[in-house]
Amino acid sequence: xxxYSDRIxxxxxxxxxxxxxxxxLCSGSALAVEPFVIKDIRVEGIQxxxxxxxxxxxxxxxxxxxxxxxxxxxxxxxxATGFFKDVKLEKDGxxxxxxxxxxxxxxxxxFTGTKExxxxxxxxxxxxxxxxxxxxxxxASVDRAEQELKRQYLSHGLYGVKVVTTVTPLExxxxxxxxxxxxxxxxxxxxxxxxxxxxxxxKELKENLALNTGGxxxxxxKANQYSKTKLTGDIESLKSFYLNRGYIEMNIDSTQVSITPxxxxxxxxxxxxxxxxxxxxxxxxxxETFGREEELRQLVLLRKGAIYSxxxxxxxxxxxxxxxxxxxxxxxxxxxxxxxxxEKREVAFTFFIDPGKRAYVRHMNIAGNxxxxxxxxxxxxxxxxxxxxxxxxIKLSRDRVDRLGYFKDVTVDTPxxxxxSDQVDVNLTVTERPTGNFQIGGAFSQSxxxxxQAAIQQANFAxxxxxxxxxxxxxxxxxTISFSQTDPYYTxxxxxxxxxLYLRTQQPPALNIGSYTIKQQGGRIxxxxxxxxxxxxxxxxxxxxxxxxxxxxxxxRFREYVTTITGIANGIGTASTNxxxxxxxxxxxxxDSAVTPTIGRYQRANLELDVVGQQKYYRAVYEHQWYxxxxxxxxxxxxxxxxxxxxxxxSSYPVFKNFYAGGIGSVRGxxxxxxxxxxxxxxxxxxxxxxxxxxxxxxxxxxxxxxDRSLRWFGFLDSGQxxxxxxxxxxxxxxxxxxxxxxxxxxxxxxxxxxxxxxxAKTGDRxxxxxxxxxxxx
Numbered sequence: 001x002x003x004y005s006d007r008i009x010x011x012x013x014x015x016x017x018x019x020x021x022x023x024x025l026c027s028g029s030a031l032a033v034e035p036f037v038i039k040d041i042r043v044e045g046i047q048x049x050x051x052x053x054x055x056x057x058x059x060x061x062x063x064x065x066x067x068x069x070x071x072x073x074x075x076x077x078x079x080a081t082g083f084f085k086d087v088k089l090e091k092d093g094x095x096x097x098x099x100x101x102x103x104x105x106x107x108x109x110x111f112t113g114t115k116e117x118x119x120x121x122x123x124x125x126x127x128x129x130x131x132x133x134x135x136x137x138x139x140a141s142v143d144r145a146e147q148e149l150k151r152q153y154l155s156h157g158l159y160g161v162k163v164v165t166t167v168t169p170l171e172x173x174x175x176x177x178x179x180x181x182x183x184x185x186x187x188x189x190x191x192x193x194x195x196x197x198x199x200x201x202x203k204e205l206k207e208n209l210a211l212n213t214g215g216x217x218x219x220x221x222k223a224n225q226y227s228k229t230k231l232t233g234d235i236e237s238l239k240s241f242y243l244n245r246g247y248i249e250m251n252i253d254s255t256q257v258s259i260t261p262x263x264x265x266x267x268x269x270x271x272x273x274x275x276x277x278x279x280x281x282x283x284x285x286x287x288e289t290f291g292r293e294e295e296l297r298q299l300v301l302l303r304k305g306a307i308y309s310x311x312x313x314x315x316x317x318x319x320x321x322x323x324x325x326x327x328x329x330x331x332x333x334x335x336x337x338x339x340x341x342x343e344k345r346e347v348a349f350t351f352f353i354d355p356g357k358r359a360y361v362r363h364m365n366i367a368g369n370x371x372x373x374x375x376x377x378x379x380x381x382x383x384x385x386x387x388x389x390x391x392x393x394i395k396l397s398r399d400r401v402d403r404l405g406y407f408k409d410v411t412v413d414t415p416x417x418x419x420x421s422d423q424v425d426v427n428l429t430v431t432e433r434p435t436g437n438f439q440i441g442g443a444f445s446q447s448x449x450x451x452x453q454a455a456i457q458q459a460n461f462a463x464x465x466x467x468x469x470x471x472x473x474x475x476x477x478x479x480t481i482s483f484s485q486t487d488p489y490y491t492x493x494x495x496x497x498x499x500x501l502y503l504r505t506q507q508p509p510a511l512n513i514g515s516y517t518i519k520q521q522g523g524r525i526x527x528x529x530x531x532x533x534x535x536x537x538x539x540x541x542x543x544x545x546x547x548x549x550x551x552x553x554x555x556x557r558f559r560e561y562v563t564t565i566t567g568i569a570n571g572i573g574t575a576s577t578n579x580x581x582x583x584x585x586x587x588x589x590x591x592d593s594a595v596t597p598t599i600g601r602y603q604r605a606n607l608e609l610d611v612v613g614q615q616k617y618y619r620a621v622y623e624h625q626w627y628x629x630x631x632x633x634x635x636x637x638x639x640x641x642x643x644x645x646x647x648x649x650x651s652s653y654p655v656f657k658n659f660y661a662g663g664i665g666s667v668r669g670x671x672x673x674x675x676x677x678x679x680x681x682x683x684x685x686x687x688x689x690x691x692x693x694x695x696x697x698x699x700x701x702x703x704x705x706x707x708d709r710s711l712r713w714f715g716f717l718d719s720g721q722x723x724x725x726x727x728x729x730x731x732x733x734x735x736x737x738x739x740x741x742x743x744x745x746x747x748x749x750x751x752x753x754x755x756x757x758x759x760x761a762k763t764g765d766r767x768x769x770x771x772x773x774x775x776x777x778x
Contacts, residue, residue: 035067039094045101047173049083054098057081066096074098082136104137107174113181116156122149122179137175142167149179157225159263160184189213189224190265196253196272200241208241209234211268226257226266235270242274243310248338248347249275278308281346287353290327296320296353308347316351324355325391330414330424331356359389362423368430369463376465377401377430379489382533389414389424396533398428405594406460408433408710408745433595433745465489471502479505488528496528496536506656516554518656519547526583538585538606546656547576555679557686561655565614577654579613595745596710597627598635616648619657633701637714641693646725653725658687660722661735662766664773666693667720669737669756671766676722678764685766688722692729695719702742710745716754736760 041062043051059077060070071089078087078100086101109132111119126132131145146165153161162182167175192213194205206212211234214224223230235252242250253271260266280302285293299319301312317334324332333354340347364385366377380400383393394412402410409431417423461468469484482502490497501523507516526540550559550572559571566575584607591600602625609618623641630636647653662685663672676688695718702711719734741754753772761767 035065036091036094038062038064038066038096041096041098042092043098043100045099047102048105049100049102053083054078054100058098060096066091082138102173104169104173104175106131106133106135106137106177107170108133108176110176110178111181112178113183116153116158116183125152131177137167137177142177146179149181153181153183155227155229157186157188157222157227157266158183159187159259159266185264186225187259187264187266189226189268190260191267193267193269194272195269197274199247199274199277205238205241208237210237226268231255231257231268238270238272240310243308244312246277246279246307246309247275248278248308248310248340249273251275276342276345278340278345278347280304280306280308280349281341281344282348284348284350285353286350288355289353290355296323296351299323300351302349313349320351320353322391324353325389327355328358328360328388328390329355330359330389330391331416357422360423361385361387361389361426362417362420363425365425365427366430367427368432370432371463372406372430372432372460372465373463376404376406376460376463377428379494380404383426394426397426399590399592399600400533401428401430402593402595403589403591404460404465406433406465407431408595410593467498490527494530497525498528498540499523499525515551516558517549519549520656521545522579524581524583528587534590535586535588538583538587540583540585542579542581542583544579544581545576546579546654547574548656549574555684555686557655557679561652564652577614579610579615579654581608581610581613583608591625591627595750596712597625597637598629599627601626611648614651615654616651617645617653617657618648619643619645630698635699637695637697637699639693639695641691643691645689653689655686658689658722659691660685660687661691661693661720663768664752664754664771667718667735667737668716668739668741668754668771669718669758669767669769670735670761671768672771674766675720675735677724686724688727689725690723690727690729691720692723692731692734693720694734699743711742712744713740713742715740716756718756735762735765 038060039062041055041058041060043054046054057077059073060066064070074089075087078084078098083102084100085103088099090097090099109123109126111122114122123132126145126148127135129144129148130138130141142165146163149163150161161184164180166178166180168178169175189211190213192206192209192211194202197205210223210230211226212223218224235255239250239252251273253273255271256269258267282304283297283300283302285296289296299316301316301319302309313336317336320334321332333356335352336349337352338347338349361383362385364378364381364383366374369377381397382400383390383397394414398410398412401407407430411429413427414424415427417425458468460466465488467484467486469482471480471482480502482500482504484498484500486496486498488494488496502521504518504520506518522542522544524540524542526538528536528538530536548558548562550562552572554572561571562568562573562575563571565577566573586605588601588603591597591602602623604621604623606621607618610616621641621643624639626638628636643659645653645657645659660673661667661675662670667675673687674685677686678684679686695716697714697716699712699714702713716739718737721734723729736759737756738759739754739756741752744751751772755770757769758765758767
């Protein structure tokens with residue numbers, strides 16, 4: 001028992017029941033409280049709550065005159081705290097006595113029988129609605145929590161769920177709450193019926209639905225479990241399907257969802273009216289076009305006489321809005337008003353254009369970068385603060401940041417600046433991914449069993465944007481020690497500088513019978529100069545010393561090379577050469593992402609030339625990658641590469657500069673580096689001075705991954721071959737393969753798994769169906 005003056009009074013017989021008086025007043029009775037001046041306030045009945053807490057909520061103070069109005073206000077204020085289930089006010093002489101009965105506090109919330117959800121997830125969800133440890137117990141909140149639990153289970157298709165709530169009293173006015181859950185069995189979609197369709201078959205329409213009656217991946221996607229959200233999305237998908245095929249008046253009349261009495265099977269019926277198919281009869285513009293009507297008309301994807309498409313109409317609105325955005329009109333509004341002629345089954349559109357005010361960019365904000373420095377991101381911006389809003393420059397800025405390869409996701413939004421009507425903020429949000437990669441590669445075959453290689457690379461060292469690489473490879477057949485560094489902004493203008501120091505030793509793999517050793521040591525330095533937003537030219541020079549050691553079992557090609565350099569007749573011995581290779585290259589990158597591209601191109605042309613060293617040669621490489629989204633989640637990726645090398649003057653092309661094909665990165669399904677000519681004595685792969693490679697991939701999101709592009713599966717078709725110096729490149733000699741694979745941007749780097757079937761393997765080709773590689777791109 002607490003009070004301001006710490007006096008204890010037990011004269012309860014002299015108390016007057018103010019609470020009863022207040023109740024009488026509220027009911028309209030004439031009974032009232034006789035006003036008195038409060039000399040002291042005493043609180044009784046509290047167990048956990050501090051007296052000071054009660055005083056802080058009480059709207060009356062010592063020295064004030066207590067009356068009917070203050071009685072009502074005080075009781076309402078204390079009830080409103082939620083701490084008490086009963087409140088009374090009494091008068092003890094000139095002392096106001098506050099009698100309270102506290103609500104219990106929740107000591108613990110527990111669950112039994114939960115398998116569908118993690119307990120921690122449930123605890124957090126219920127705490128958000130007021131049922132959690134240290135919260136005040138409220139029966140209504142517990143009832144809501146029980147209903148929320150059931151709702152969560154219903155959303156997962158568990159319609160037979162039962163929840164029993166037990167409240168156990170504890171000492172010190174506390175309670176434990178236990179939710180005992182009997183999840184029951186998952187209700188599956190037994191049948192989906194579409195009623196009213198005449199033009200399109202049930203099968204065609206059901207292919208557009210996320211919900212289905214089950215398939216191979218149902219255990220993962222749970223597409224056969226009913227969800228109201230998914231059904232809503234499916235209804236929109238059906239509408240889009242019809243709108244994109246000219247049925248502008250198609251309507252979903254109703255949907256019915258029923259469940260069997262045992263709550264195991266669900267039946268869905270969708271009633272539709274297809275309407276008639278319409279063609280486009282004309283296009284007009286209204287509003288402000290700034291004299292660019294013809295330019296804007298070129299952006300219209302709908303064509304007169306063609307079947308109407310809702311998708312093309314939406315895309316047209318966006319193209320026009322984006323075009324106006326390049327002139328600074330960030331809030332441009334484009335609406336297409338249809339004029340339907342039902343007799344002719346035609347529809348004409350009038351595009352109403354309201355550009356709004358021309359806008360400036362106030363701030364360029366960056367969020368989400370925990371390790372990458374702001375300057376590394378900001379230097380990729382092409383939209384600047386205090387300049388006109390330009391939608392193209394904002395998109396280019398986003399794409400350039402994404403092409404850095406440091407981020408899993410890059411998004412941009414342009415909200416209106418608060419308090420202004422002609423300014424916007426550009427907010428760029430990134431989700432970082434690990435850029436310190438431990439890269440490994442390997443494969444499995446019956447002959448060699450398991451092969452392995454490894455490297456360590458930090459693509460964004462200390463968040464500076466600098467790439468630092470250290471390769472340490474000590475496998476049985478090759479040893480490599482190399483260190484490299486690339487600074488993409490060696491100068492403020494974007495000139496890059498890279499260098500590498502290396503020591504490599506290579507021996508033939510276990511399948512090769514012949515023996516030889518190639519040792520190379522050297523270094524290189526190169527500079528990259530950007531001359532457009534997507535184009536960069538590179539210049540470099542290197543110094544390399546190569547030493548080849550052969551014996552009686554070495555492939556003839558290697559012994560011939562030793563003879564050429566040393567003059568030794570049988571070619572058995574050691575040949576050393578020095579080279580000063582000059583490199584010139586050009587690269588163009590217009591992809592939307594370096595890690596998971598969906599649109600754009602990547603081109604690279606490289607020339608390596610040595611006219612100073614002992615073995616004069618040139619080595620040219622051209623690669624072209626092309627990405628195009630076929631549907632919202634499907635990407636077609638194509639890659640072509642042509643490489644050519646040749647000796648200059650009387651020099652032959654160095655064998656240690658040979659190209660190889662086979663394996664991930666070239667032609668899957670064939671043993672790595674096994675294609676092309678072989679040594680006629682032992683059958684060992686020799687590589688070649690020229691190479692053709694072609695790859696096609698159809699990339700799709702992995703079932704259940706939603707919009708996550710970091711996990712995808714793909715089907716592929718590969719082709720490739722290597723040719724000897726002077727040999728004509730013949731398409732008839734190409735090897736082909738096809739198969740399926742999975743790509744994943746894992747925490748330790750990009751990972752690719754593939755299973756391939758060679759299509760035209762010849763006698764002597766070395767096959768390898770299953771292959772994987774980590775740290776690779778296309």
